[in-house]
Amino acid sequence: MKIFKTVADWKNELATIKGKTLYFVPTMGALHQGHLSLVEKAKRKNTYVVVSIFVNPTQFNNAEDFAKYPITTEKDIALLEQVKCDAVFLPSVKEMYPNGTALQDEIDFGFMAQTLEGEFRPGHFAGMAQVVERLLRIIEPQKLFMGLKDFQQAIIVGELIKKRKLKIELVKCPTKREADGLAMSxxxxxxxxxxxxxxxxxxxxxxxxxxxxxxxxxxxxxxxxxxxxxxxxxxxxxxxxxxxxxxxxxxxxxxxxxxxxxxxxxxxxxxxxxxxxxxxxxxxxx
Structure with a gap:
């Protein structure tokens, strides 16, 4: 499994991928079986699967929540190797936002981003859409795999793909649960x-x-x-x-x-x- 920390290095790798379909699983790390199941679904004959690990500061409306988000990078990499992931994109904040984290060309998702999570986490979906679009333009996948535990997020990402006219298929995967029914998180x-x-x-x-x-x-x-x-x-x-x-x-x-x-x-x-x-x-x- 290859690890890339810069956009330039990833783009060099992208140029070498011939005859394979590129599938992408974006994450913020602290991986669990739910994340790994997305990689397993993406792993098909003649596919190249890349996972990103990036804790995006612009989608946290609560600074304390951001500070407490678990960082388990070494463990995450080991888990991804076990499921035969092809590559990990592991950028810094500076790499993701070379011109700063201020929102630019923000998409108006209307009611979809204002209700539920949008009501209790103002600004969350603007930050989420910002980083997902940036990642999609960096990775350039044919398919994007996302879990449905974040149902509202998945719907909004679908709208993002439509509004930006990106030639990417969004694959929504069922929520993985613990034995007692608790959603994996x-x-x-x-x-x-x-x-x-x-x-x-x-x-x-x-x-x-x-x-x-x-x-x-x-x-x-x-x-x-x-x-x-x-x-x-x-x-x-x-x-x-x-x-x-x-x-x-x-x-x-x-x-x-x-x-x-x-x-x-x-x-x-x-x-x-x-x-x-x-x-x-x-x-x-x-």
Whole structure:
């Protein structure tokens, strides 16, 4: 596995890749099986898979959250070697932003970037879009692989690709979960034993919501979505350690609120703080 730390070195490597399809997995490091599963999905006959590891400062609206983000570069590289990743792009902030981190030519994603995560993390998606576009223009992949744990992010990256007219296919991959259902996340390592045990309630509430809505869909019962959301939030409220930021059921394509159950594809999303660690999760409801 090759490691590249500069754009120039990567571009030299890019010029040597002949007859292979280039697949890309962007990460902020602190890798877990969810990340590795993206690499494994990307590994196909005659493909070249590159993973980036870059903790992007412009997408953190909370300086403390940025400071606490786990850095495990040596371990990450060892894990990527195990899954036979072809290359790692490991740039510095200066390399990524030679002209400074100020936003330039910002895309207006409208409501999609203003709701949910956008409401609680102002500026997050502007910073995320900035670094993803920069990485895509550096790496020049044919396909981009992203997990659906960050559902809203994946939707916005899809919009980014459309608005910038990039010839890149976005491959959205299902969320990987621990045996008890907790969504795999780099932040999970910051949970103490008690908080880790409680955190699984987030996925339980999401799965409860999905079961209820799917049953009502089968019965063609156009019940109010609010009733089910309220019941799920009450389940979480039984744990005083869970500080809910949002628990919502939205249209899976537009992220707009849906008042009644219908044939539309939905997604249930949650964000909460547990033991000082902010976690997000979601489940798609077909």
């Amino acid at each position: 780099s932040r999970n390592v910051r949970l103490d034993k008690k908080s880790r045990a409680i955190a699984v309630q987030l996925s339980k509430a999401l799965f409860y919501t999905r079961r209820k809505i799917q049953r009502l869909k089968r019965e063609k019962n156009l019940a109010a979505v609010k009733t089910i959301v309220t019941a799920a939030k009450e389940k979480l409220a039984a744990y005083k350690e869970i500080e809910i930021e949002y628990f919502e059921v939205r249209n899976a394509e537009t992220l707009r609120a849906e008042t009644k159950i219908s044939d539309k594809s939905l997604v249930a999303l949650v964000a909460a703080n547990i033991g000082g660690v902010r976690l997000i999760d979601n489940v798609v409801i077909a």
